[in-house]
Amino acid sequence: MKYEPIIGLEVHLQPKTKSKMFCGCDADYFGKQPNTHTCPVCLGLPGALPVPNEEALDKCVKLALALNCKINKESKFDRKNYFYPDLPKGYQISQYDLPLGYEGFVEIDIDGDSRRIRLTRIHIEEDTGKSLHEGDLTLLDFNKSGMPLLEIVTEPDFVDEIEVEQFAKRLRQIVRYLDISDADMEKGQMRFELNMSVRETGSKELPDYKVEVKNIGSISVLQKVIAFEFKRQTELLEKGEKPAQETRGLKDMTGETLSQRVKEDSEDYRYFPEPDIPPITYSDEKIEEIKTTIGELPNEKKHRFIDQYNLEPSAAETLVATKRKADWFEDSIKDISDKALIAEIAKWYVGDVIGLLKADKKSLSSLKFPPADLAKLVSLVKEGKLTGTLGKQVLAKMYKTGDKPDDIVAAEGLEVVDDESELKAIAQKVIDENPKVVADISKNPNAIKFLLGQIMKETRGKANPKTAEKILESLFA
C-alpha cells in the first residue's frame, strides 16, 4: 500500500518595527541583557494597558496584500487565555475570528511549473517572553515579551518537503523584498509549526488525526522533520495503528520528534474580544495606499527581466534572489539600451561578480566599485578595447581596490593592440623567429593558431585576436 503526506504550515514571522507591539519598548532586543527591554505593559504589571503599534499593523496588511489575501476592513484583537510563566498577562493578545488577512496564496515553482499554496489567514499577535533553564532553575527573560508576530497559516496543500522548502524560501524572499522582516532564522525571526498527517494514496478524505510539531527554526530541519514524520506515521499506519493526535517537539536537529502532549480535543483558550483595544478599521483608501508601497515582487521581477532583457530564466532567478541584487543589476544597466550588452553585463554580474563575493562569503554591500563600473568594463570588452581574458583581470583588480576600469587599463597598459601596422611588424617578427612552423604551414592546420599565440605572448595578451588572425592569414595568402 502506498501512502502520502498531508502537510500544512504555520509560519511565525517577526516584523521589523521600531517598538514592540503594544508598548513603546525598543524592539531591538536581540542579544541584549535579559529584562532590559521591558516596561509595565510587556511585563504585564497590574493596570498596564496595550496600545497597538500601527507600523506593525500596516506591515501585516502589506504582507497580506502581497500574498494575495483579502483584507478584513473591520478587524479586532482577541485575548487567548492560558497560563504560562513566560506569558506575563495570563493571556496573549492575538486575533481570533477576524484576522487582518485571509484567503491568499503563494506561488512556488516546481520543475518549471507554477503551483499555488493557499493561505487560510494572516494575523498579528504578540510574542511571549523566554524561559531559560539552568540546572534546577527556570529564568525568565521578558525582552521578547510583547514583540509583534505575524502568523501565516496555509491550507494543507503541500505534497512533499520540496514544496514546503520552496514555499518557505519564497515567503522569506517576499518578506525581505517588502522589508517587512529580515526573517533571520538564527535570531528566531522566522519559525515554523508543522501540521501533518498521512493517508493512503488516492484517498480523498482528510485523516481523522493531526500531528503538530512546534518551534522549528530552520528550513532544512523542517524538511527533515517532514521526512521523519512521514516515515513514523506511515509505519504506524502499516501496522494498522492510528497515529495519536498530539503535539510533538524536536528531539534534536536531525528532524526526529518526541511526543510532548497528547490532545484529546482542542484546547479551550476562552477567546474573547480584547476590551482594551477598539476594533481596527482599514478603509479602502488606506488599503490602496499600502498597496502602492508593495512594489515589484520577486516573481514579477523575474518575468520582467526575462522579457525586458532577454535573460535566461536561471540567470533571471539568480538576479532577483534579493531585491538588492536585482537593484544593483538594474543600476548597472540603467543608461544602456543595447540588449546584447545588457545580456553580457548580466552574465558578468551573475557569473563573475557574484562568484567573487560568494568565494569571499561577502555581501553586495561590501563591493568596492559601483554598478556603472561593471557596465563600463563589459562595454570595453564588448567594443573590443579589452580582451575578455584581460577583462577578468581588470574585474579582479576592481574587486580588490575599487579602482575605475579605465584607470586600471591605462595604468597597466592593457588596452588592446589593434593597430594593423604595429601588429604586422609583430607578426613578421614571430614568422621570422619560427621558420620551422612557417615551413609546415600548409600541412599543419594548427600552425596559424600557434603563431597567433606567439603574437599574444609578444603583446602580453593585448593583441586584438581577430585583427591578428586576419593579418597572419593575409601574410600567408
Next chain:
Amino acid sequence: MMETKGLTIAKAKEAFSKGEYTSQELLNAHINKISELDNKLHAFVDTTFEQAAESLEVTGKPLSGIPASIKDNFNWKGTKTTASSNILKNYISPYNATVTERLIENGGCLVGKTNMDAFAHGSSTETSDFFTTLNPYNEEHVAGGSSGGSAVAVATGMSVYAIGSETAGSVRGPASWCGVYGFTPTYGRISRYGVIAMGSSLDRPGVFTNNVEDAALLLDLLSGKDERDATSIQEPAMDTASNLDATLTGKRIGIPKQYFDDRINKEVIAAIEEAIAVYKKAGAEIIELDLLDPKYSIAVYTVVQRSEVSSNLARIDGIRYGHYSDIEAETILDQISYNRGEGFGNEAKQRSMTGAYTLSAGYYDAYYKKAQQVRTLIIEDFAKAFTKVDLILGPTMPETAPKLGVTKNNPLFGELADVLTEPSALAGLPCISIPVGYDSKGLPIGMQLIGNQFAEQDVLNAAYGYQQLTI
C-alpha cells in the same frame, strides 16, 4: 484647629490666600482627622503623609496643598498598590497611573490610599482582604463600595476630595451611602492606564467631592486623551469648571418609571421626589420615561464583568510579583495554582471561575456574546431616550446603606445593589450622585443624574443648578 469636614477646593484656596491657615496647617488638620477617625472607620489601606508633605514644596498649582486620597487600585510609583488584596499585599508599584501622574503634576497632595473591595469586586468593602470601611453616619452600616474608603475620606473630612473608580456603581454607590458627590464621566474620558483592571470595557475613574465645582475642576484636570490608553477619548482636556451654569429653565429631565417601582425603598423615592420638585419649580421640564427594565442589566453586567475579571486577574500569577506560595510545587503550573489559590480571596476566585465558565467554548455564545448583544440594546435604549430628554434622573441606590454583614452568603450582593447604576455603566454614560437627604435612620440618600455620552457639562450643570438651590 479648623474643621476639615465639608471643605471644598475653592474654600481651602480662599483660606490660603486670606492667610487663615497654611497648606501645612491644613495637611496637619487632615492628618489629625485621620488619626482620630481611621482606626475605627478604616477608610485607608495605607497613609502617605510623607509624600503629602513633600508635595507642599510645589505651590501655585490647581491642587497644591489640598489634601486628597486615592483608591488603592491606582498605581502610584514607590507606594504600595494592593487593590485591598492579600495577593498584592506587598506590591510596590514601579509606575504611575495616568490619573496619579496628572494629580501630581497639578500639585496633588495625597494623604493615603483608600480601602476598597478587593480588586473592586463588591459594593460594600466587605470583600476587602484587609478590613471593612464603616459608614460614618452609622458605624453598624457599610460605607458601600467598591470605592468605600474614598467616599468615607471625603464624607468625614479626612480628605477634601478623593479619587475612585467605577465599574457599575463603585463611585456613585458609596457616594450615595456616605452623603457626598460622586461623579463618573463618559467611558474613556479619564484614562484607565495604571488602574488595576476589573472589567476593562466598564472601568471608569471617578471623583468624590463635597460640591459640584470640585468635581468639574477635577474632571478638567484629569481628562484629556492618553496615548497609553487605546480606549481613551481622543479629545483634549475638558473645560467644564469655568462653564458651570445653574440655569435649569427648559432642561428636559427624564424620570424612568422603572427606577421608581416597588423594588425601591419608599423613603428613598420620597427624597428623590422632593428633589424632582426642586427641578420642576426651577423651570425644568419633567418627562416620564420608559426605559428597559434595569433587571436585564444585572445579568448583562454580571456576565461581561466576570468574564473580563477572569482574564484580567490572570496576570497575577505570583511569578513576577505578588504572593508566592511556600508549598513545594512539582510543575510551574502547580506553582501558579498554589500562588493564586493562597493569594486570592473567595470573591476573586468565584468571579474568576464564573468568568472562565462564561467564556468557555460552547458557552461563549450563550453568555458573553449574548450579554454583549443585550448591552447594545441597552445602549440603544439610552440613545433613544436622549432624543427626548437632556438628562435622566433617579435614585442612585434602591435603598440606603445596609448593615454590616449584608454580603455574607449573598454572592450577588454587589450586582443586585448596583441595579440602578448598571444600565448607565454598561452604556458608559457620564453620571453623578448628589446627596439629597436622609432616611428616618439618618442615613444619606443619593440621587443620580445620567447624561448622554460626552455630555459631562450637561450633567454637571444640572447638578450645579440643584446644588445652588438647596445649599
